[in-house]
Amino acid sequence: VILTSGTSESFAHLLRLLVDPGGSVLVPSPGYPLFEPIATAEGVRAVSYRLEPGPQWRIDLDSVERGLGAGARVVVVVHPNPPAGSALTPEDWEALEAMCSARGASLIVDEVFSDYAWDPAEPRFASRAGTRPVPTFVLNGLSKVCGLPQLKLGWIVVAGPEQDARRATSGLEWLADLFLSVGTPVQQALPRILRECDRFQSRMRSRLHANLASLDTRIAREPRIARLPAEGGWSCTIRLPGSRDDERWALDLLDRDVAIHPGHFYDLDAGACVVPSLIVPPAVFVAALDRIAGLVAEDPPITKTH
Numbered sequence: 001v002i003l004t005s006g007t008s009e010s011f012a013h014l015l016r017l018l019v020d021p022g023g024s025v026l027v028p029s030p031g032y033p034l035f036e037p038i039a040t041a042e043g044v045r046a047v048s049y050r051l052e053p054g055p056q057w058r059i060d061l062d063s064v065e066r067g068l069g070a071g072a073r074v075v076v077v078v079h080p081n082p083p084a085g086s087a088l089t090p091e092d093w094e095a096l097e098a099m100c101s102a103r104g105a106s107l108i109v110d111e112v113f114s115d116y117a118w119d120p121a122e123p124r125f126a127s128r129a130g131t132r133p134v135p136t137f138v139l140n141g142l143s144k145v146c147g148l149p150q151l152k153l154g155w156i157v158v159a160g161p162e163q164d165a166r167r168a169t170s171g172l173e174w175l176a177d178l179f180l181s182v183g184t185p186v187q188q189a190l191p192r193i194l195r196e197c198d199r200f201q202s203r204m205r206s207r208l209h210a211n212l213a214s215l216d217t218r219i220a221r222e223p224r225i226a227r228l229p230a231e232g233g234w235s236c237t238i239r240l241p242g243s244r245d246d247e248r249w250a251l252d253l254l255d256r257d258v259a260i261h262p263g264h265f266y267d268l269d270a271g272a273c274v275v276p277s278l279i280v281p282p283a284v285f286v287a288a289l290d291r292i293a294g295l296v297a298e299d300p301p302i303t304k305t306h
């Protein structure tokens with residue numbers, strides 16, 4: 001295990017270790033918007049592979065294969081992946097690992113939201129740390145595990161064939177020693193902080209469930225708002241009427257003091273989608289839903305002309 005100052009730094013270290021300047025890394029689309037600028041800062045090209053919307057978001061393995069065929073040596077999987085909140089099936093993992101193995105590629109698995117499966121009985125978000133057939137780097141950190149982004153502590157668990165893992169670990173140690181970015185106080189406090197995190201997580205899960213329930217109740221009354229399928233994480237995706245695009249909805253809602261991300265921040269192109277945070281206090285969330293529904297109600301329904 002290598003400690004870093006957070007998952008963003010873990011990702012940057014891994015690009016330094018695994019990808020030559022000018023090379024490429026495969027990242028999910030839709031997905032977390034910071035991978036691309038971090039890759040750019042490291043002189044690496046972020047190339048998207050697709051997650052297909054449907055009753056569940058499924059990884060488009062053909063687009064992964066195309067990226068690997070074009071020379072990418074690393075595939076990033078975010079599990080669950082904001083804002084799609086999607087999980088890979090065991091079959092998808094097997095196929096992905098077989099592709100990586102055939103091309104000598106590595107996997108980076110970002111598990112920062114894996115403690116927040118909306119169905120607590122969902123086994124698919126179990127950590128990928130463990131015995132793996134290809135070099136696998138599992139990322140997590142205090143920012144989501146304990147809700148403590150200010151403490152600046154993340155980690156990389158190195159898994160995969162022993163020789164690869166040993167070589168990667170010594171490369172990462174060298175990189176970590178170059179920067180020495182992890183403060184000693186937080187390292188000393190880590191065991192105690194981790195012992196306390198269950199309480200935070202159960203409070204967070206209750207909040208996520210409360211906000212999702214309010215959203216679904218509201219949607220049941222307003223058929224022009226829909227929630228896209230998702231299985232975990234701190235945000236979700238809602239589709240609003242197509243009378244405005246996602247940017248316009250977000251700006252018009254901002255005029256009503258509702259801060260919501262337009263879907264294009266995440267490369268979402270599934271209609272007029274916006275991405276609310278589910279971690280705000282439930283009363284604030286309900287007030288925001290009222291304003292969203294109010295704005296939607298002002299929109300004339302689109303009537304078909306013949």
Ligand SMILES: Cc1ncc(COP(=O)(O)O)c(C=O)c1O
Nearest residue numbers: 006007008032110112141143154
């Ligand atoms: C999917 C994902 N990965 C990584 C990060 C960065 O995490 P950290 O605060 O540990 O750098 C975030 C932050 O929101 C995230 O959403």
